[in-house]
Amino acid sequence: MRIAVVGDTLMDIDLNGHAARLCPDAPAPVVDVDDRQERAGGAGLVATMLAGDGHEVDLITALSDDHAAERLRGLLQGVHVSAGELGGPTPVKMRVTADGQRIARIDEGCGPRPFPLVDQDMVDTLDNAEAIIVADYGRRLAEAPTLRAALAAAARRVPVVWDPHPQGARPIAHAAAVTPNLPELLTLSGRPVDGLGAVASAAGRLRERWGASAVVVTLAERGALVCGPESDVHIAAPAAGLRIEDSCGAGDRFAATLTSALGAGRDLQAATEAAVSASVAFLGGGGVASLAHPHRTPPAAEPEESTAFALARRVQALGGRVVAAGGCFDLLHAGHLRLLEAARELGDCLVVCLNSDESIRRLKGGSRPLMSQEDRAELLLGLSCVDAVEVFTEDTPEQLLSELRPDVWVKGADYDPEQLPETALLRRWGGEVVTVPLEPGRSTTGLATAIAGLD
Template identity: 55%
Template sequence: MKIVVVGDVLLDTDITGSAQRLSPDAPVPVVDVDSIRKRAGGAGLVARMLAREGLDVALVTVLSEDGAAADLRGALTGITVTAGPSGAPTPVKTRIRADAQAVVRFDEGCSPPPAPAVTPEMLSVLSGADAVVVADYGRGLTGNPELRSALEALAGRVPVVWDPHPAGADPVPGVAAVTPNLPEALSSGGGGGTGGIPAALHAAEVLLGRWRSRSVVVTLGSLGALVLPADGLPQVIPAQEVPAGDACGAGDRFAATLALALARGTALEPAAEQAVQAAAGFLAAGGVAALHREKAPVQLHSGSLDALSAARTVRERGGTVVATGGCFDLLHAGHARTLSAARRLGDCLIVVLNSDSSVRRLKGEQRPIIGQADRAELLLSLGCVDGVLVFEEDTPEAALERLRPDIWVKGGDYREDQLPEARLIKAWGGETVTVPYHPARSTTALAAALARVG
């Protein structure tokens, strides 16, 4: 599968360090620099994200001939880049972070340049695309008439996802989805204000008519996304809760995942759900600050990134991480009492959940009755559960090694010699405890009763 990314590139420079004192010259923090990293931003970031997943990615853009452009080309190594002349200096955005907190950003050469020309080589790359992401950063490329004509023709054959910019051109008609964030949607849709779902929906309706796209998908930050198809009802897709941080790159991650899902034949709403989850996972894994890693973050089961992130946040605040585990097939009152009791022992409760294949090996081919995604969702709906970490093995040791809870909780029907993981918990100073067991409440008994009813 070939994904073509079209749009404006810029150079992002991340300067990171620690700030332990104020300058004697002015009341500003002094940042002791630990590292300086340069990476591709804009459409280059989208291309890099897709390439990290092992996809065949081509980038169509324009580049200058200055030193920053040379750095950009180095940051895009491994990606097929077809670039025409930009006719302007390379835009550079420099972010300074101290102790993971953004301090300031400097922008250079970011004023809108003259509209660049498009070469025949750039247009020829589009012909082999299975999907296209247009990452418009307002530098004039998407306003080129020849490029627009080619993209409009392509939109009738393959999914085209257009990530717009307030200073950019309108999307061409017929694209599969346009993905403005909420401020962009309100500004372009004439709604103004701070928004909310009703305002977002009104703006999306206006933009759907203006842009003549097949859908408008408004990203709502921590609220998720609003999907408005041209031929259906609007749908709000909630986002997983992740710690607040630098949201840079989350919109790029969303657009890239949406295009890939649509290219694989996924319908719009589930594709948008995948994109929301991917954006949340991207932020939970550290966002753009973690992009220097050689490999892409490990793909975890739904909820796993939230579980690890929730535990890390609690631990950083000096809190106590509690975990419990099991199959939790057919939730019943005994489960609810155990989970509630476990949560009261600390500041967050993570459930380490057997996957479907793990349950089958332990319980037989007729189990689980409920699949792991639904079991995780039911657990997360309980107010006492802060995260779910799914594991594939027969025992939870590997998952616990990653989570490293302070307290491991099991029901009182277990003896210490039945909990081989207790020794592992002690290895990092954790403790294993039991909470009261409630007899006559079990999944097996409940399943048998349901079978008699059936």
């Protein structure tokens, strides 16, 4: 997919080291730097993320003629940069960390905000985009009239996601989604936002004020709240038990995934679910530290990993346990819920391996399933104990399990683990099969029969 990223590009630097003494002339720690990491920040970080996802990325930004801008161009390999003249020094933000503790942030070039120059090449670049994200970092690029007019025209053709800044420009009308975080919502709305009800009210007022199709508020570990024209939907964050040490970049990861998902044709709720999961996986995998040496996926690479696979990789990279459970889950009932809740307690995330519609028809006959795989997956993802769902088309989940490689495979207590083919499979990589008690008297067949008897 070709995605245009519009916004302010910064230079981000992390200095990591240790401090064992104080300055002789002041009570300040002396930091011996062990590691220096540089990356493109702001809209440049969003572009880097999307390029790493395998998309064709056009970055429409403004750059200066200084050493920091030269370094930024080198860091943006794999991204097509269309840049106007910034008219001032490149903003540089440097974070200093000693022994795992952040002790200072040093900003350069972040004072007065010169108005950047926008040329016709920057505007014309939007014509080729299949989706657009505006990463406004308050440096005035998003105020440019010619660029705003082009974005407004593009919003009638492709999804435009606007990631706002309290000191930035007003989002254009008809944006597919505007994505403030909670502190930004407070500043932008000017009202208290204590509780999801207040968040929804504030987001609804901003949606009407801006003329946006939706406002999606990111809520850190609580996920996100989608405020649309008809209803508000809370999307909970999966795998909330993961330890997060650095939240920097999570909002950019969220907005980037939301944009690509909308560009691929997913509806807003499904796109938001993907964005929440991607943010959790990004933070669980080390956050921006993992982008110190960014790389772009070659065009001929395999399709990008699904949310379930990406989440499993991140959890295992942190030393966590991935739990999987499988089945048809046709007519979700209390027995299913008890099994899934018990499964989630056995590890750090739960992936449900879901039989496709075709596999259910082969297993149970033409009258099943009673609900489509899309509806079954959506209901499962609505459960707080389920972190991801992966559909498989074979009659058994063994192929999926061999690729997912969970640490635990959960079955009901009516199965003997030693008789299951999955047991030998799991043991190949050190996994185990665990059975949990069944809820008596609960079954999809029995429920379907009872419903049919109502006629």
